[in-house]
Amino acid sequence: MTNIREVSVDELRHLVSERALQGETMLLNMGPQHPSTHGVLRLLLELDGEIVVNCIPDIGFLHTGVEKSMESKTYQKAEVMTDRLDYLNPIGNNLVYCLAVEKLLDLDVPPRAQAIRVILAELTRIGSHLLWLGTSALDLAAMSVFLYTMREREKILDIFEMVSGQRMMTTYIRPGGLWRDVPVEFEDAVYKFIDELPREIEKYHDLLDENELFLDRTKGVAVITKEECLAYGVTGPVLRAAGMAYDIRKAIPYSGYDQYDFNIPTRTEGDVYARYAVRMDEMDESLKIIRQALDKLPYGPVRSNNRKYVPPPRSEIGVSMEALIHHFKLWTEGFYPPRGSVYVATESPRGELGVFLESDGSPKPYRVHYRTPTFANLQVMPILTRGQFIADVVAAIGSIDIVLGDADR
Amino acid sequence: MDEKMRTVVEGLQSRFNLDVQEFRGEVTLIVPPEHIVSVAQSLRDDYGFEQLVDVTAVDYFPQLEPRFHVVYHIRSLAQTLIICLRVPLNGNYPSVSTVEKVYPGANWYEREVYDMFGITFEGHSDLRRILMPYDWQGHPLRKDYPLGYEEVQFSFNIDEVLKRKLRPQE
Numbered sequence: 001m002t003n004i005r006e007v008s009v010d011e012l013r014h015l016v017s018e019r020a021l022q023g024e025t026m027l028l029n030m031g032p033q034h035p036s037t038h039g040v041l042r043l044l045l046e047l048d049g050e051i052v053v054n055c056i057p058d059i060g061f062l063h064t065g066v067e068k069s070m071e072s073k074t075y076q077k078a079e080v081m082t083d084r085l086d087y088l089n090p091i092g093n094n095l096v097y098c099l100a101v102e103k104l105l106d107l108d109v110p111p112r113a114q115a116i117r118v119i120l121a122e123l124t125r126i127g128s129h130l131l132w133l134g135t136s137a138l139d140l141a142a143m144s145v146f147l148y149t150m151r152e153r154e155k156i157l158d159i160f161e162m163v164s165g166q167r168m169m170t171t172y173i174r175p176g177g178l179w180r181d182v183p184v185e186f187e188d189a190v191y192k193f194i195d196e197l198p199r200e201i202e203k204y205h206d207l208l209d210e211n212e213l214f215l216d217r218t219k220g221v222a223v224i225t226k227e228e229c230l231a232y233g234v235t236g237p238v239l240r241a242a243g244m245a246y247d248i249r250k251a252i253p254y255s256g257y258d259q260y261d262f263n264i265p266t267r268t269e270g271d272v273y274a275r276y277a278v279r280m281d282e283m284d285e286s287l288k289i290i291r292q293a294l295d296k297l298p299y300g301p302v303r304s305n306n307r308k309y310v311p312p313p314r315s316e317i318g319v320s321m322e323a324l325i326h327h328f329k330l331w332t333e334g335f336y337p338p339r340g341s342v343y344v345a346t347e348s349p350r351g352e353l354g355v356f357l358e359s360d361g362s363p364k365p366y367r368v369h370y371r372t373p374t375f376a377n378l379q380v381m382p383i384l385t386r387g388q389f390i391a392d393v394v395a396a397i398g399s400i401d402i403v404l405g406d407a408d409r
Numbered sequence: 410m411d412e413k414m415r416t417v418v419e420g421l422q423s424r425f426n427l428d429v430q431e432f433r434g435e436v437t438l439i440v441p442p443e444h445i446v447s448v449a450q451s452l453r454d455d456y457g458f459e460q461l462v463d464v465t466a467v468d469y470f471p472q473l474e475p476r477f478h479v480v481y482h483i484r485s486l487a488q489t490l491i492i493c494l495r496v497p498l499n500g501n502y503p504s505v506s507t508v509e510k511v512y513p514g515a516n517w518y519e520r521e522v523y524d525m526f527g528i529t530f531e532g533h534s535d536l537r538r539i540l541m542p543y544d545w546q547g548h549p550l551r552k553d554y555p556l557g558y559e560e561v562q563f564s565f566n567i568d569e570v571l572k573r574k575l576r577p578q579e
Contacts, residue, residue, distance in 0.1 A: 015535065068554075
């Protein structure tokens with residue numbers, strides 16, 4: 001055991017300052033089991049008294065080798081693994097994978113399926129932001145917000161259970177459309193939820209906006225500039241809170257986001273409070289998108305009609321020979337996409353979530369790579385925390401909304 | 410390829426002699442390993458590609474020349490363009506210069522590629538494993554690395570299984 005510890009200290013020698021080696025500053029290990037690290041993140045902090053001199057994040061505790069496993073499964077079966085990456089954004093992970101497969105196959109998705117995808121993706125965004133709000137407020141000692149947000153998030157999970165039978169690991173979005181159409185009570189349930197949520201969001205504003213303790217812990221803390229965000233590949237609410245109005249839903253619209261009218265909330269301060277404000281406004285914008293999508297939800301099929309890539313509906317299998325053959329072929333062999341590689345990016349609750357997919361013409365993906373927002377955003381932890389108090393490290397981690405399943409894959 | 414992209418590609422081609430591929434509207438440039446830093450520098454400074462989105466790699470084992478492609482995605486936020494660069498590397502001691510000086514965000518991505526594929530990035534400030542444990546042997550995303558399964562433990566073979574499991578850490 002002693003051997004291993006010596007090796008790791010030696011490896012970190014170039015990362016800590018001279019003063020640490022002489023024993024003037026203290027090296028403190030925070031995590032991987034610290035409650036404020038939202039999972040299993042280890043931070044090696046170099047401290048001068050209470051001030052952080054340097055912060056070295058250490059990730060990989062939740063590495064599950066998903067990318068390797070996906071290479072050994074057919075395209076349809078590999079999708080099941082994608083839910084498990086970012087467990088607060090399962091629909092978004094399905095969506096980006098399906099968009100990549102559809103781009104590879106050049107497959108069209110019916111408008112009804114696209115609208116339902118948008119509704120569910122925005123519900124996931126609200127659910128993720130609610131959980132973020134609750135937990136990061138809890139880190140800053142505002143206990144009651146957590147209880148309220150978890151209650152509202154439960155309603156979103158109920159909607160997911162209604163459409164897919166699963167609360168979190170839905171695998172509801174499939175290449176070429178959806179698994180099945182939504183049940184009849186779906187629209188009413190979502191209308192009820194989006195009618196109720198604005199009142200709840202008001203409550204969160206009441207609890208936090210003028211809360212002296214919350215403001216002291218968030219304003220001017222863990223500041224990052226726009227230029228640093230761009231250099232380090234930081235995206236999502238962190239980038240928008242630093243003053244750059246960039247949202248992939250607007251810049252490169254997918255799934256018909258260009259049909260909806262919504263704004264990109266931005267702030268210029270780039271501190272923890274700005275990120276809080278951006279995310280709170282994003283929830284309002286998501287509600288707007290959901291309402292527009294529901295109001296003009298088109299009728300029609302929810303799956304592409306291309307039988308070479310998309311399985312036929314159950315009702316056809318009993319009466320059509322071709323349908324039975326297609327079904328059998330698709331689930332035993334899979335489909336054969338053309339050779340080539342594609343990259344598709346979407347806006348997840350945390351930033352740019354992309355999939356790089358390479359095909360060698362066989363039914364199994366040759367290489368799948370998830371470009372995850374948490375991985376990129378976590379990289380700026382040293383910039384966020386340098387010169388801050390150690391207590392503010394907690395606020396900084398909370399404000400970039402990390403999900404370690406997303407970073408470690 | 411749209412107009413803005415065509416200017417970028419033609420500008421780069423006139424300086425560096427690069428192959429261009431297009432698939433589903435995505436433009437990929439095949440960049441020789443010695444040019445990657447200057448191409449990245451030129452993309453950032455001359456054409457406004459300010460954000461490095463992603464660095465990853467693909468293993469074409471058993472093909473050895475080239476065995477790996479290191480894949481960079483670089484984005485211009487203002488022009489909403491994304492360009493893909495591929496650097497072919499051969500199988501023996503694959504190594505390429507780091508683009509960390511141009512895009513500081515490449516630090517962790519290159520560590521991940523090093524960890525998963527064993528590709529060395531010359532001049533990298535902190536080339537350690539990032540996802541796998543420090544003392545791990547091998548590079549998991551290489552095609553010649555076995556997928557691996559956990560052996561199932563029963564009461565009759567638990568000693569054997571534990572012995573095999575513990576061996577690498579001794």
